[in-house]
Amino acid sequence: MKQWLHCASVASAALACAIAQPAFAQSSTPPAGDTAGTPAATPNSEIIVTGSRIRHNAFDQPSPVTFVDKADIDRTGLSAIADVLQRLPSAGGGLNTKNNSSGNLGNPQDGGGVGAGAAEIDLRYLGSKRTLVMVDSMRFVNASSASGVPGSVDLNSIPQAAIERVEVLQDGASSIYGSDAIAGVVNIITKTKQDGLEVSLQHGLYKEGDGFTRNYDASYGFHLDGAGTDVVFGGSYTQQKPVFRADRAFALFSHPFITSCDSSCSSATPLGRFIIGDDFDGTLNGVVQGRPAYDPADPYGPTSDFHAFSNADRYNTAPLNYLLTPYKRYAAFATVTQPLGDHMKFSSKFFFNRRQSANQAAPLPLFVGPGAGNGNLLDNIDISGSNPYNPFGDLWAGNPNEPAANYGEVARRLVENGPRHYTQTVDTYYGTATLSGDFQLFGHQWNWDVNGVYGRTSAHQTFTGNVNALHVQQALGPIANCTDPCVPLDLFGGEGTITQAMLNWIAFTEHDKSMQKIWDGTVNVTGGLFDLPAGTVSVALGYEHRHLAGSFTPDPIIQAGHGADIPAQATAGSYNVNEVYGELSVPLLKDKPFFEALNASFAARYSDYSTSGSKVTLKGGGDWKPVKDVMLRGTYAQGFRAPAIGELFGSLSRFDAPVTDPCNGLNAPGFNATVRQNCINAGVPSTGNFNQTGSQLGVLTGGNTALKPETSRSWVGGGVYSASWAQNWARVLTLEASYFNIRIKDAIGAVDPQTILDRCANTGDAVSCNAIRRNPSGSLQGQVTQIVGTLENISSIKTDGLDLNLTYRSPTFAAGSFGLSWQNTFTLKYDEMSPTADGTSTVKRAGTESGTQAYPKYKSVATIDWSLDGFSVSITGRYINKVHESGGDFAGHELGARLYGDVQFLWDTKVSGRDFTFAVGVNNIAGTAPPACYSCSLANYDPAVYDLPSQFFYARVGVKM
Template sequence: MSKINWFRAGVAVSAILAASAPLAPAYAQAAATGSDAASDEAADQPTVAAGDAIVVTGSRIRRDPLDQDAPIVVLDRTAIENTGLSSIADVLQRLPSSGGGLNSKFNNSGNFGNPPDGGGVGAGAAEIDLRYLSSRRTLVLVDGLRFVNGASASGIPAATDLNAMPIEMIDHIEVLQDGASPIYGSDAIAGVVNIITRERQEGFRASFQYGQYLKYNDGRTIDANLSWGGGTETTRVVIGASYVDQRSVSSGDRSISLFPEPGGTSCLDGGCSSGTPLGRFLVLDQNLTLRAPVIGRNPVYNPLNPTDPASDFKEFTTADRFNFAPYNFVQSPSQRFGVFGSFLQDIGSSTHFRTKVIYTHRESANQAAPLPLFVGPDAGNGNLLDRISIDATNPFNPFGVTLSAGGAGNPAANYNFIGRRFVENGARRYYQDVDTIYATASLDGSFALGGRTFYWDVNGVYGHNDAHQTFLGNVNAQKLAQALGPVALCTGACVPFNIFGGVGSITPEMIDYVTFTERAKSDQDLRDVSANLTGSLFDLPGGPLGIAVGYEHRDQRGSFDPDPIVTAGFGSDIPAQPSSGRFNVDEIYGELRAPLLADQPFFRQLDASFAARLSNYSTFGSETTLKAGLNWKPVEDLLLRGSWGQGFRAPGIGELFGTPSRFDQELVDPCSAVGGAIPAGVRANCIIQGVPADGSYVQANPQLSVITGGNPNLQPEKSKSWIFGAVYSPSWVRGSGFASRLDLEANYYDINVDGAIQPIGADVLLGRCTDTNDAFSCASVSRTASGAISQIRGLLQNIGSIKTRGIDLIANYRTPQSSAGSFGLYWSSNFLLEFSEEVPATVGFTKIERKGTERGSPDQAYPKFKSTGTFDWTKDAFMLSVTGRYISAVTESQNGNRMGSRFYTDFRLGLSPGFLQERFTLSLGVNNLFDKDPPGCSSCGLNNFDPTTYDVPGRYGYVELKAKF
């Protein structure tokens, strides 16, 4: 790392950030935040003394929370609130170990198509991705039990939507940064996020926060929360509600996203669309030569000279392209309302009944530019739009002849493509309504046997996610064909359609006839029952042998139902077909913790652990995973640990049963240069595949249709991981006047994933076909008569592998209370040593190194170094927190563009007056204090920056009032 980067990393330790109070490392409930507010929150929770046996994420065996086998980061209630963020996903995505995931900065509702994983777009959802291994490989739990997967009415995802969790219900979050499939089963390859809910509270608590982007006066967000808790010694009740109203930020209001290229000032800078409101036409002239003119409002066409100066036609140029960028959202709007209830009843002295209910309603929206209406054989829609002919009797047809798309029963094709931006119908608007209900019931207790205490629990889980999406801006291809066809057949409600007349030529009557409101829906169900038993069997030299065993049965079901018009193939947007599926699994597991030595020279503690899980799936059969670890304390203050583990991820419902869906990928067709300077062998193979030998074919659209579908024969992904770590907590500093706490932690991780589920890349299939004429690859590529690619097809397969290595560093320091108050310092960093993918190539396999790069579409940066440093101060009624977040520079892998490093600064100041008995706290905060814009990214999907890694451009300020009664 360069000297300047080390300097910035050091600055991050004491830097300027409001957003978070210290995040404690692997100390679970014992974690301290150093703030008075945290102490107030902790007063509602059961007291846990050091050395008490509790259950912490990563093991079912009860143990001292200070002796952790794996790296765990804990975000307590104060840390979450101090970020000023209204989404748990946004909070988690600030962890240096996080790779991003869906969030409110994503605006894709399908205008690029559906990603090739069967999960749909996920519009309005929010997810967590640890170690850049995707959200599908991060398991999300609530109080140690699985949460239902999300749905946004575009597919059947294999990930959890964190927006379905009311923030008011959360007590703290434990993030296990280690694989845990032997403990928790599928999906825990990268780690586990365990959300611990409030179970005890005294009285009312309320909070209200208002924030917005100060310079632009947009992105207004209201976050309101209310909860009440009470009861008796044997009965406890907590109920609460959360409401979030987040308004949009338009891409047209930020300079980085005003044009398709970062920093662009016109379409001459590149990236604009060929779908122009004036119309773009690829027709055959009298010499059977393709032309690409743009026509004006009142076209006059000279068939002998298509570019006759007397006509309104002219050659299409870059200046005629359409700037779609200002129509998008940089921050998508979202309203979320959630309620929760928790009930705890003691039954006798050693048995407890717990039940919990969570309900969340989400209304979110996305927006894209007006529909690019493409018709003709080379349009690439894959439906009726590709076969539309425009009759000579259409009153707006200036060509004097029928423009035929060819095909059975029609004259030979005499046009290839017509593109018309449908600006008269306004922007494409997508609205999601999502309801999530999650309920659990648990019975737990303890009993004595042979002089030892055993703990047991039985749990039931029900989860249901129901999503509906309404899309305004789509066109019914069947009605459009009638409106463009013979005028004699355009009867009744039909109105002849003017696709030729330029801006304003499409009337409201035409719009009403050809458009429709598209409605799609999807849902997912989870039913889970489990039973666990933990205790100790006998004593070993270092202590009792701990054991945990358990059983789990899980049923999961999901479905996706697109609009019937879309299902019939008559939509103008992304085609889709219904999907549905289900599976069930039975699992048993066992876990041992063996204290081998204790209180010996150089062996203050030596523990070994082992876990195994057997899973039997209805879809693919059985899978066994193992894990082993070793903890060693050579002295009291130093813990050394290491673990080896196997992991697996069962294919999701969308991956197994998803019907073929389309993704519009930017690819260069090697055959579009036939007749030019390309290798003779490639030219010959292109001609074999039907590309005209005369060199007349030129790729019209940079986006090619890629079709990917599910595969019921998929097998689980498998992983192996190594974790080595050290924790140093010197006792000599505690009580010395220098510090009340000093913790240093370092962890090295090495994770390998084999059989990763993905399709063979469209670029690979196309390259294999054009380079080698490979029969399988060529059969996957379809071309039209003109040589244009109509689609590239592929199924999901177990064909990829991923390897990632890195180092996490954590430092946590706090001073004792003094007349100057108490000071704290927290620093968390991630060094990415390797992230590589091995994927099929044109010949064999190729290794792609992602470290230090930006992948782009789908967006993901892989910085070599990420760091968060927080300085906080508390004195009497005052609380101050300053934090810096550093992201090292990356290089776009597609074009070599360097995206510079970023250093974000956040600030928060709180006041809790003593004369009000500290019942009220007023806080002011600013995120991105110095107004740093994200680095421009030309290969990213929308808005010219990576939403998984960087903040929305602008300085965000907020004010919050909290009260307790």
């Protein structure tokens, strides 16, 4: 990975990049020919580069665009384009295959689902939904993972063998491309021309021998001289095997640096936890066959099979979880380009991608009783004294027309049922058809294109390890009602006493599915209007119509509320949008003193959504070259993001949030009197030492059809210095600086559950108190069982920072060619404003870790390379500055800076007249471990930002013939 972000501006740096073609150079310059069939990039040619619909001179494109080509991708040794892009210093990370959230956190608040097996790109830490992903400047279908309706593209659904390069626009572009382009645009450019066969095979694995990957890519292209037809087709097979938490010491327990369970481990143990009456909180001394001995007068005495529950009894859920999730991807693609005379052509492409992925969590923790907080039937189960294994007698959940609740919960880890295993099969179909051409008007060439896009992705998930609450109720109820095939259930005898016959009755295999599709039609025309002394005034105009639809259908047992894992309801929705846009480019001055060039640009887009109304977005910018080697540029852009299908139509679903009940200790001396009374009014008992029993609380949230679009405004300004005077010792020497400032209003999110609790306790706010469900009686009286909320336009975000990039490429000396590429992103500010219990608060994220995302103030990637006679070596350093945890009991804990080193050796040669490439490399050559994180919800570190510990070795061979 030699020049990661070199040519981040393709303006004055473009010429320098064009001549920077050392032995293993990558195509980071304006393309030799884009998918619209533009000609090869020469100093006088005009092409389309991401960020504008107007064709510009390839060497005067002012947008801050980063190019990552096939050679850059190969140089990383990574098996997914998302992993490559997530290494960009401007990327905040995003979902990837190091995320193993299924069964651990519940469904996310936005209705998008857990995204198991998917991979996304997030620019500027603004979230993947605010980064628009396109393929050949056309929209791609959103992801599907059988757990919700996401609002982002799964990059793992795009065949990697089809990718020629990626253009990353780090500027607001809603006026050019529409919704979602707030943080920027990722435009994946695919192959349209190829001569012959190209094959690549790569294997890799970690030092421990796990996480084995294989990548096989093949493509074949040909040109028919008589017809002018170009055809390229090919396919990919990619496999990644898992890494388990049990195989890495830092992830072996639920908190870093511990060697045995503390309060962070689960209270649902294989021996069971039993909260009975007002003061019994016990667990078994050991395995008991049949009914355990229990003496109400001395429950922990020598004749009892129980002892008082403590942290030593808790269950370590970590070892069976994945650190790296497994998957297989099968992909095929085909593109055809056919001229239709001298001024028209037809082109089409087709993708198919199948992803088979998996997530895994510890065996199901079965919580039964009024204090369980499941939000379904399990909270209301009475356990009969006639159950042959129940030593406590009749246990009442406090249902209507029954005795008052006399137990809080019974918690049992169902280790006999095996781990909770989720497997996804996701099929993606995507096709486009384009008719394009050119004509003369106003004395200038005009280009037009008409495009049709259809994409569909469908996912099926199979989940083993769940149980049917209705069958659990019957198996725990009166023995007279449990007749064949029902088998009485033993929750009281400890590990191993749940038999296969019992599991056959209560367990079931869950089947969920989801779907998303897109129909998109666009018409674009661009050309010159008239000439000014400095050049031609050019315009682009267009119309776009989109239809998006999505659905999520959980298993019927889940929809009925009878599952023991995360509850969910079906979701379905669709919307249409019609848009028109216009873009204008005006050359103001050229070849004048202090005005080598001065250009202005303007753009506007009108969008009309069937769900959220209409919106106009504007953009204006300019670039100025006072002298040949310096270009200054700046843009102002309005942006917006329309609510996604999951955000609009998502049904109520649960996720588990680490929050603290402000009513804890309400009877302690000095406790605030107002808060105490509000807590008592909300159902907290006025006597005793009340404290929250769990570290996480269940939160139910869902979509809201009244949501408004998010809006933004952004400023981007900077310049590029290209040192032409240094050409005797530097074929390329460029320095680029770009300042960005982005403000987002009406950001969509759910009210923080901690805020809901605090508002109710501090002010007695009726809306907040009504959103909280507390246990009404029994030993768990007052405990929060649920917090309910919906998505709203509740917050705003402000961020600004600086990108600073240096590129150097030497001439070819006798000792070879040398290069340096150094890219840096400084996040100066990242502030989130959201409602609190007493108004609005601002959370300053820069330099912190939120538990799901690190916001380092500084990230850097530097690559040094050397090449001679077909042999190349590249060394890459990736630096992430320190951050501090921002919440919970460990607020302020430092996650130290990390420096990762990668190295690759490559040899290009000819064998029997065929071009061969051999490469070997090591990523994270020092085996650097990620910094330990207490607030991170998974695996004791942040998988969106940091590498797994241990070296990753890979070898690749490629051939062209």
